[in-house]
Amino acid sequence: MAKKPIGPVRRDFAPWDDPQARPYIEFRNVTKTFGDFIAVDDLSLKIYEREFFALLGGSGCGKTTMMRMLAGFETPNAGEIFLDGQNLAGVPPYKRPVNMMFQSYALFPHMSVEANVAFGLKQEGMPKAEIGERVEEMLKLVKLQDFARRKPHQLSGGQRQRVALARSLAKKPKVLLLDEPLGALDRKLREETQFELTDLQYELGMTFLIVTHDQEEAMTMADRIAVMDKGRIVQIATPAEIYELPNSRFVADFIGDINLMECKLTAREGDVSSLHAPVFGCDIKISQAVDANIGDTVWFAIRPEKVRISFEEPESRVNALKGEVWDIAYLGDVSIYHTHIANEETVRATVANRSRVVERPMSWDDEVWLSWDADAGVVLTR
Numbered sequence: 001m002a003k004k005p006i007g008p009v010r011r012d013f014a015p016w017d018d019p020q021a022r023p024y025i026e027f028r029n030v031t032k033t034f035g036d037f038i039a040v041d042d043l044s045l046k047i048y049e050r051e052f053f054a055l056l057g058g059s060g061c062g063k064t065t066m067m068r069m070l071a072g073f074e075t076p077n078a079g080e081i082f083l084d085g086q087n088l089a090g091v092p093p094y095k096r097p098v099n100m101m102f103q104s105y106a107l108f109p110h111m112s113v114e115a116n117v118a119f120g121l122k123q124e125g126m127p128k129a130e131i132g133e134r135v136e137e138m139l140k141l142v143k144l145q146d147f148a149r150r151k152p153h154q155l156s157g158g159q160r161q162r163v164a165l166a167r168s169l170a171k172k173p174k175v176l177l178l179d180e181p182l183g184a185l186d187r188k189l190r191e192e193t194q195f196e197l198t199d200l201q202y203e204l205g206m207t208f209l210i211v212t213h214d215q216e217e218a219m220t221m222a223d224r225i226a227v228m229d230k231g232r233i234v235q236i237a238t239p240a241e242i243y244e245l246p247n248s249r250f251v252a253d254f255i256g257d258i259n260l261m262e263c264k265l266t267a268r269e270g271d272v273s274s275l276h277a278p279v280f281g282c283d284i285k286i287s288q289a290v291d292a293n294i295g296d297t298v299w300f301a302i303r304p305e306k307v308r309i310s311f312e313e314p315e316s317r318v319n320a321l322k323g324e325v326w327d328i329a330y331l332g333d334v335s336i337y338h339t340h341i342a343n344e345e346t347v348r349a350t351v352a353n354r355s356r357v358v359e360r361p362m363s364w365d366d367e368v369w370l371s372w373d374a375d376a377g378v379v380l381t382r
Contacts, residue, residue, distance in 0.1 A: 022085075024174075027046075027081055028081070033077050045226065047207065050207060052208045053222060054209075054222035056226065063211045063228050070083070070175075072092060098175040099173040109153060110151070111151070112149050113147050113163050138167075138169055142162040178209065182214075215256065225242050227254060229250060234248060243303075257336075262277065263379075265298050266294065268294070271289045284377075290379045290381070299381075300379055307350070307370050314371045324368070326340040337351065339368060
């Protein structure tokens with residue numbers, strides 16, 4: 001029986017769940033060092049054809065090094081890298097069926113848009129007529145056919161980004177590598193471009209590999225995300241699984257906002273576990289079978305948007321905390337309440353601002369109750 005997906009899925013596409021599926025890109029026990037620094041540490045990874053895959057992590061985690069090894073700009077100290085069944089060892093960058101799009105775009109300022117897109121095709125010796133057809137096809141694809149004669153300085157940042165994308169796609173590589181491609185765009189344009197890239201990748205049926213430190217970017221565009229730390233992959237999963245079911249405190253804390261409470265496991269009955277959080281002074285019941293022994297230290301993780309905040313005391317003291325509003329962040333669409341509990345521990349709750357007028361808005365120093373459902377959080381053992 002196929003695994004039921006968590007959260008929304010963009011398409012009926014999950015070759016990683018098929019044991020018979022052959023990976024399109026594969027890293028096998030790859031290690032890369034720079035002097036004494038281990039950038040990538042005995043890493044193995046499988047990416048499938050037509051997948052939009054994201055490598056996500058902070059600076060120095062090894063994600064860009066992985067992309068550069070796939071492109072041929074760096075050589076592994078150990079391990080093997082395969083693309084479509086071919087071992088890439090010894091294959092120079094210009095002979096690899098991949099293309100890379102950089103954050104800087106690297107457009108030629110003295111060339112027109114169409115000349116920039118055509119540059120790589122001319123270098124390959126493609127016939128002039130075919131170059132014209134391919135350039136026209138690519139500019140139409142990125143909706144820049146009316147800007148063909150312009151120079152890069154006559155374009156907006158978003159348009160230059162699309163020129164760089166068209167040039168990267170013109171040679172029709174098997175894999176497109178995207179190195180922080182949207183970092184130079186403003187927030188609104190970046191959000192629009194994320195959806196454009198997703199739609200384009202699906203339309204072309206190509207394999208995209210993006211490197212980013214922006215979790216929202218990875219969550220929006222990728223079919224799967226590999227969260228990296230210190231040269232290793234900590235978790236690989238779909239965006240919804242990464243967010244809803246992190247496998248460690250590192251992943252839970254790295255992706256989005258999270259409340260983490262150190263607890264003791266007090267009871268287990270089937271798929272229900274009971275915890276006690278001594279610092280917060282509360283008992284927690286969760287619909288999850290926890291792989292730990294009674295008395296072990298575990299951590300309860302819950303997202304702020306899953307925490308209810310109210311003046312009214314809940315019927316049960318289980319999954320409930322009393323606190324005092326310490327700080328409020330009004331973001332327009334939502335308000336984030338920072339509530340101090342015992343020992344000045346803080347629990348965050350996010351409330352959607354569904355109307356302009358509220359009879360009694362919560363304010364600083366108000367005493368409130370926080371509560372949540374038994375299936376709202378997750379228990380982490382590491």
